[in-house]
Amino acid sequence: MDKIFTVLWLHNPTRLSISRFNKRQGGRLRLHLLLPALLLLMCSIRAGAQKVRGTVFDEQSRLPVAGANVTAGARGVYTDTVGRFEIDAAAGATIAVTHLNYSPATYQVSGGEANIEIYLKLASGALTDVVVQGFTKKSRSLVTGASTVITADDIKDVPAASVTELLQGKVAGVNIQNTSGMPGARGSIFQRGLSNINVTGDGNNAYLASGQPLFIIDGVPIDPNEDTEYGFAQAGGGANPLSVIPPEDIESVEILKDAASTSVYGSRGANGVWIINTKRGRSKVPQITYDGKYIYTAVPPLRDVYGGHLERQIKVNQVLYNNAQTNNAFNWGLATVNANYFLSDSLNPYLNNSVNWQSYFFGPQLNHSHNLRFAGGMSQFDYKVNLNYMQDMGIIKNTGYKRYSAGINSQYQSENKKIRMLTSVNAASELRQNGSGVGLLQTGVGTSGMASTLLPPPNVYTENNTALASFILKDDNKKNTLGANLDLTYEIIKDLRFRSTGSITFNTTSYNIFYPGWLNYGYTQYNTQDRSANTYYNLNMLQYTRRFLKEKHTVSGYVFSDLNVNKSKTTYAQLPSTPNNFISGPFGYDLRAAVYGTLGEPVDVRQFGYGANVSYDYMQKYVFNASFRFDGTSINGPLTGFNRNPMISFRWNIYKEKFAEGWSSWMNSSSIRASWGQTIVPQGNIFMVYGQYYPGSSYNGQPSVLNSFGTEPNAYYKPITNRMTNIGYEGEFFNRKLTIQYDFYYKFVQNNSLLIDVPFETGYSKYPSNDVSWVDYGHELTLNVRPLPRDSKLSWTFGLVGAFNRNILTRLPNDAREWVINPGDQLNLPLLYRLGRSSFSNYLFVTKGVYARNTDVPVDPATNLPMRINGVYLQAGDPIFADLNGDYVIDNRDRVAVGNPVPKLTGGISNFLAYHNFTFNIFTSFTFFRDVLNTPLAYKFQQFYNPLNSTLSGVQAVPPVEEYNYWKAPGDNAVYPNPYTYDHNAAIAAFRYNQTLFQEDGSYFKINSITLGYDFKKELLKRWHLQILRVFLTGSNVATISNYSGPSPEVITDLGRDNPYGYPLARRYTLGVTVTF
Amino acid sequence: MRYLYLLICFGVAGLLLLISSCKKDFPEDRDSIDPLATFTRTFYDPTLGRNTVFSDNFNGANSSQPLEFTMLNLRRYNGDPAPELTDSIYPIWVWKDGGAYTGKETSLAEIENKRKIENHRVFEIRQHSGQLVTWSGMDLSHIRSQPDSGYKFDVKVSNSGGLNYYYNLRFMPRKAIPYAPSNYNPETGMTTGPAVSYPTNGISLSNVQRLKDGLGMQESEVDVYFTKKGTGNSLTFKFLDSAFAPINPRLFNTTDWPGLVHGFDMKLTDTAVVYQVAYPIPLGPIPTKYTNAAATRAAVTFSYYRKGTAGFGYVCALVFNYAIYEKGDWEIAFQFRNSSPKFSND
Known part of the structure; x- marks a missing residue:
């Protein structure tokens, strides 16, 4: 019966549907045979039906949709090039609209509508979207360019400013x-x-x-x-x-x-x-x-720091240890600590706090x-x-x-x-x-x-x-x-x-x-x-x-x-x-x-x-x-x-x-x-x-x-x-x-x-x-x-x-x-x-480890000068920077292009x-x-450079470095240089940012x-x-x-x-x- | 289905072709060599007989490091070959890795352990830095030194990015002078007098009085005689009066004899003090207690204490900065030309 009713509406449908119909029909002979019966049927049905006119639109672009299939009960039509259709449907009947590229939609005829509008939602599927190319909108299947569409559903529910x-x-x-x-x-x-x-x-x-x-x-x-x-x-x-x-x-x-x-x-x-x-x-x-x-x-999680007394203890120890070990002058270290009231005046209430600064920020x-x-x-x-x-x-x-x-x-x-x-x-x-x-x-x-x-x-x-x-x-x-x-x-x-x-x-x-x-x-x-x-x-x-x-x-x-x-x-x-x-x-x-x-x-x-x-x-x-x-x-x-x-x-x-x-x-x-x-x-x-x-x-x-x-x-x-x-x-x-x-x-x-x-x-x-x-x-x-x-x-x-x-x-x-x-x-x-x-x-110095002992530092065979940075001789606990040009001096000529940021x-x-x-x-x-x-890590170690800062506002906290494998005693096969030799480290810039030690994946x-x-x-x-x-x-x-x-x-x-x-x-x-x- | 496979194969092949053809056009990741890179020093005039390193003599501009330096065509000024530089290779003592000389070694053997023998030519270029090095401890007799026009040489500098040539750099060594301060004429290589005298004698005196008249002794009144007595490893200090008669070194009674030089096996006699030492002196440009502050020369201080006028006590000292570049049994004699120092109390 479907086929028969379609024929009745031949005066309206698009050319496309005619050709399809004819093909499927296979010949006109059967059509002629059926005609008298059809006319009879038609009269009886038309009695309860009314003519419903409408237009089908794309919900998003608001453009009319051509070629959509509109059916009411057993009847069906296709929309024309401007999306219009006309169909007979009784009041209370449901009009269904389908299209290859859209999700199906239905409309309930209430009676008395002159011109209804039906909106179709695009079916999900990459090729059905309408996308922009150049200054015009096109169906996805006609687009020659590469593009991606993100819809509201992809970005909802998450708070963001932009x-x-x-x-x-x-x-x-x-x-x-x-x-x-x-x-x-x-x-x-x-x-x-x-x-x-x-x-x-x-x-x-x-x-x-x-x-x-x-x-x-x-x-x-x-x-x-x-x-x-x-x-x-x-x-x-x-x-x-x-x-x-x-x-x-x-x-x-x-x-x-x-x-x-x-x-x-x-x-x-x-x-x-x-x-x-x-x-x-x-x-x-x-x-x-x-x-x-x-x-x-x-x-x-924020940065860890040592608080209060521990900070003072670490700084004092650092000064004492450094002077005793490297400069062989324990007393000088003691004097230095005493001369710095920030370190020595531990009973001064102004200098005896334990403030978690980050908690204020x-x-x-x-x-x-x-x-x-x-x-x-x-x-x-x-x-x-x-x-x-x-x-x-x-x-x-x-x-x-x-x-x-x-x-x-x-x-x-x-x-x-x-x-x-x-x-x-x-x-x-x-x-x-x-x-x-x-x-x-x-x-x-x-x-x-x-x-x-x-x-x-x-x-x-x-x-x-x-x-x-x-x-x-x-x-x-x-x-x-x-x-x-x-x-x-x-x-x-x-x-x-x-x-x-x-x-x-x-x-x-x-x-x-x-x-x-x-x-x-x-x-x-x-x-x-x-x-x-x-x-x-x-x-x-x-x-x-x-x-x-x-x-x-x-x-x-x-x-x-x-x-x-x-x-x-x-x-x-x-x-x-x-x-x-x-x-x-x-x-x-x-x-x-x-x-x-x-x-x-x-x-x-x-x-x-x-x-x-x-x-x-x-x-x-x-x-x-x-x-x-x-x-x-x-x-x-x-x-x-x-x-x-x-x-x-x-x-x-x-x-x-x-x-x-x-x-x-x-x-x-x-x-x-x-x-x-x-x-x-x-x-x-x-x-x-x-x-x-x-x-x-x-x-x-x-x-x-x-x-x-x-x-x-x-x-x-x-x-x-x-x-x-x-x-x-x-x-x-x-x-x-x-x-x-x-x-x-x-x-x-x-x-x-x-x-x-x-x-x-x-x-x-x-x-x-x-x-x-x-x-x-x-x-x-x-x-x-x-x-x-x-x-x-x-x-x-x-x-x-x-x-x-x-x-x-x-x-x-x-x-x-x-x-x-x-x-x-x-x-x-x-x-x-x-x-x-x-x-x-990146243009960096290549760090190859840490000198375990003084005897590991290379020596210039002609002059007896050990490897040096800024005129300072390197020693155990210092970083091994690759001396690319072999002049026993680490300077800007020893940098190489490494890494891909x-x-x-x-x-x-x-x-x-x-x-x-x-x-x-x-x-x-x-x-x-x-x-x-990883400059924050370098900075962390650099905070050990100056335990004797004389301006109070510039004195910095001490971060814990225990988790890092740094050099502690001769013979240590460490990854990080000794942070406690502060004046020496500052002189040779041991924790410089531009070294491969701090380049990470x-x-x-x-x-x-x-x-x-x-x-x-x-x-x-x-x-x-x-x-x-x-x-x-x-x-x-x-x-x-x-x-x-x-x-x-x-x-x-x-x-x-x-x-x-x-x-x-x-x-x-x-x-x-x-x-x- | 057949079509599809064909299609996929075709597509993949086309894509691969495209990608590979694109890659071919990319520049390789090669080093850079800047045409503007240049030697900032083209004239090298080291004093022979000592290790000399010319550093910072090459400006690589935008070149990538390391570079490869090769010395080419080292030749005499007139273009003749210079086999004395290119062919003669000598085994010499060099410092080895495993700890530099620090001045804290406790035996001669420990110092010698830090050195090893390597074969070197007199004049070499360092492979990656372009530093030019003259080595000591060789037979220098055939080398054409100033005032001769010396030698010319070319340098090839290369890395994976290409190469540059630098032509006609000059090597004009100065004659070897075995010690400093010296009485040698660098042009002739001959001594100008028997002794090193003021103002180049390297001596400074403090509170030293003349025995003759009790007046303060001037630096110009002391001459220094360097004498190489043999090919051993010793260093002797002597003090001579105006008549070249030895003064007992023990009179310098506050002198730190064991710590005077970095030497061992000290023999302090009435006429001299002798140490077994390692040459050259100083061993390295590293400040130690045996050197001056800049570590350019060794420093010795001979001092004594005496009571002067009105019972004031004085520490009197003779400080001498020196260097000896040649191994041997060296004797350094200080001759007080006019009068011996006054050691006794007033």
Whole structure:
């Protein structure tokens, strides 16, 4: 009977269904025979039925779904190209809608509906998604580029200031490291290896230049590397730019990885593009959703120190022992101890305490976050308002992060679908307290937290003012962000659309610190810094799509132009001697000593690009896509001109081939992708291109302008160029129980800038060259397995994400093979660029153990001089540094390139388990093959350098070193040198940072979060007039398994260095609830 | 199915080809050798007869360490071959690993135990550091020393990154001078007089009075005579009056005779004091109780106590800094030219 009714509706269905019908029917003869009977039947049925008209939409994209099968009872129709259908159904009947790519949906006909709307949810399965490629959305099966989509389900239930933390270990090829536990800090993101290898700062403050991907939040591009101008390359005074969007409001994050996806983004897409969409209104009845999280932040294990009397005893013994043993002068040692009242005056109550300084700094916190969302809408109009408050007080006192944010988006679509308008506004106000550091670093805790335990606890009269300062300082950092976007699409004629989108963002950041007089040598001081940054963005495009020749061929293309303006400026004022400890201005300060002006170099950059993109597919089997883009930036050299960035890509959907038809029992889909393309990233600033000028004194009464001879202008200054090749495979097997995505990429990065010394005769001292190149290549694998049958009560999804990345330096200026970066580093921690190795390597002394006896120290056969450092002869208990050049002197010539600070293998494993209404999720991430310098351990031993510190505020505690195998007596085969020969150790820098003794394997496996959730039953909720009620319990940052002996293998700079002043990652335990009314 | 296997094979092969072809283009992880690396010292003029090491004579600039240095074409200035440097190899005593000389050794054997015999040429370059070394303890008679123009040589510096050549470095040794302070003329290699006299005599006096008139004795009034008496291992100190008659060394009554030099088997007689010692003196540039503070020379102090005018007591001393580079039975004689010191009390 099914067949018969289908025939009756032949006047409406799509052509596709006719052909199918005819095929199946096999001939018209039977049809003719049945006709009289049909007519009879039809009359009887039509009596109770009514005509129901409706439209089927994609729930997420709001676009109509063509070719969906709509059935009511035994009748069935297919939707047309704009998603419309018309079907006869009696009141109370159920309409079922099915589509290959979507989960089935049902609709109950109540009677009297004129035009119903049915929303289909995408079925889970990699190939069914709609993803972004370039500036357009496409079905996954037509995409030639490599990308990953993360949905709200993947990131829910875990508290975080920004979504980046939550994506750790979830996207193949995106290496996210939460390098600081500071609330709201920006972690580091490396998409497909290194994007920039410039280093700013030195010592513990040396950072790799930020090369994060471009974020597009609801159509607003956000400069990810903003606020990094002043050296805080990782986590500046400002917060992570992504934290403007609360993770609760995120619907999806699409991570575009290869040239095919990103090349049209031109100058800003070279490091990858993340498209972040916030949630949208979907239900006809307005929905109110509340997400609440209550978070307990626990302090991770801290450093051990010896307290009180023990500390004094150790220091006294150290001085006595050292003088008796090495200098053979016990009495001198005794005299030294006596002369230092800090050590000898043990009865002085001021010097006879046992203070646990860290307990003053660290403490657990109770935090909470609330998110409220109103959303609703239909196909023509939808809206959403999201309000968020989040508080994350850090585990270090006086540090914290608060966010107030509001986000609105709405969409209007005209009835004939010709006009579509999408707007969004996201606003956030973020407050940060940085304590005694810039956020990433907590120098106050590093120094005061390690102060001698003998000193009295913090108060106004004590020596350790830094400690008090970090609690008391009024440190007020605000960042206000406003981003707005308008996206208009107009269908001029059939198949030809015009789209124009524009956005603006405003950022103001202020940092204010007030020092009361009693903390600041008797006079007050107020430091204030204001940064304002604006961006303007506009994209216009004309898009044409046409299917022809029996719809077997599809051609689509677009031409576009985009403009991006980026401005920022920071002003700074330092007002000393304000009226008193309570008034910080604006009047009454010491005008003469005040300082104000612009900080750093103001930024005013414009980038303009235009280009075209063409794609073609044949029966969705062979897809071809190419684009060409011209890019000009205002910080290019004028003689470089516009950059030309081509892209070409291809996809072959094997499963649509005829020969693969038989495989459908075990293979749902299988495709191969390949792409090649070029993208650029602007670098440097306008002064690299035009030089710097400054006003000089007047000459003959005329004002003069003089050239600054610091850096020679380079009129050919180029942006960084990335050329990426990508080959990928995607496949779904066994009824989508197993999905695989594999990609190989080869990224050639060139024209990275490096300031090189130029001959004195040029008049300049440095020249910005564009001669550093390297290659990143790697493999990425994403595996999803649902091992249990679909009808099983327990559902289990297992995901594995892994990326192997290799990074090789291929070119340096002046055809050099080796280049020392930061040769005069204050901690003697320069980096080495060396061809054929990872882009940067550690440059270290090789430690081969400890001299067990004096007779083990090598002697120069000609002079009888033993091995020496800084003119000091080595002895038993000293480190054996390899004397590479054999001159019996350990100096800078004995350093070698060792270690690779860039992780090679990163990824994560996730498990989703659901049983009835319970869900249980475990997310883990891993990082393997990375060399880390354990500077905290070196620092620990360095604390023994100076037991006789004469300034009380600088006296440090003594950490226990018993667990380490250090040299104690002649003949000891030790790993660590003797820490107690303090003056000798300080002279030869026995515990220098730059030695292989402190280079360790930084691999780790981390349990990011464990969540147990419970969804209340629908029946129960109906009674309470609720739609969703979910409670959950989450432990995040639960455990890290690592061989690394330092505090944490993750709180490590991108340069592979741990930091004794680092901010530890807190453990969080969250109780949360989600309610939808 | 056949298609699929074919497809997979094809794909994998293509991928491998791609990866391998990419890898071929990467630069190798080789050492760097900077074309700007250079010898900062091209002229070497050591005094023969002592171990001399020229350090910090090469600036590697951006080169990776270690480098490999090879001395090439060591030749006379006129280009003739120099077999006296290139072919003559001598067994000589060098210091060995296992503990440097510290000045605390308790026997001659213990000191000698810290040395061993190695074969060396007079002038060598150290393999990895580029330091240039002249060795002692060899027959130096054929070596062309200043004022001759000496020798020229080239150096090849290499590592896995490549190699650099450096041409026409100069080696112009000075004539051996067996002891210091000395009365030798470095140009001729001959003594200029029988004794080492003021102002180069290396002597400082304190509170020493002349026996003749009780006036303070000046350093210029003492001459030092170095005499090599044999090829043994001894060191003798003698004091002579103005008529070259020996003064009894015991008169220097507060002298620390056993700790005077790092010598053993001391024989203190009425005319001299003799020690069995290890040469050279000092043994190494390491400060010990037998050397001056900078450890450049050995230091001896001969002192005595006497009561002077008005019953004041004085510690009077003769301090002498010296070095002897050649092994032998050396005698050092101090001659008080004008008058002997006054040892008796006033």
